[in-house]
Amino acid sequence: MSYLTLTPAYGRDYKSRAAVQADWQAGKDFIIANLFHRYDGKPINKEQADAEGITVNIRYRQLRQIMVINPEPTEVQNHE
Numbered sequence: 001m002s003y004l005t006l007t008p009a010y011g012r013d014y015k016s017r018a019a020v021q022a023d024w025q026a027g028k029d030f031i032i033a034n035l036f037h038r039y040d041g042k043p044i045n046k047e048q049a050d051a052e053g054i055t056v057n058i059r060y061r062q063l064r065q066i067m068v069i070n071p072e073p074t075e076v077q078n079h080e
Helices: 017-025 046-052
Strands: 002-008 030-032 054-060 065-069
Touching: 017 054, 017 065, 046 054
Parallel strands: 002 054
Antiparallel strands: 002 030, 054 065
């Protein structure tokens, strides 16, 4: 299982976990903030993180709080 630390994109900040959760579920972009990750500084959203099975740690409240979100299982389509 892989983990990524994310920060809000486009100057957004959140004061509550509920606000973070709402924007994550809405598919808004967050920025990868892992210095040694090859995509550091690039945007990612829920759909992309779930597709890769990535657990995300989203920083909010001026980067002082962290919310952990586990990936949701993706549906596997059976083509029989």
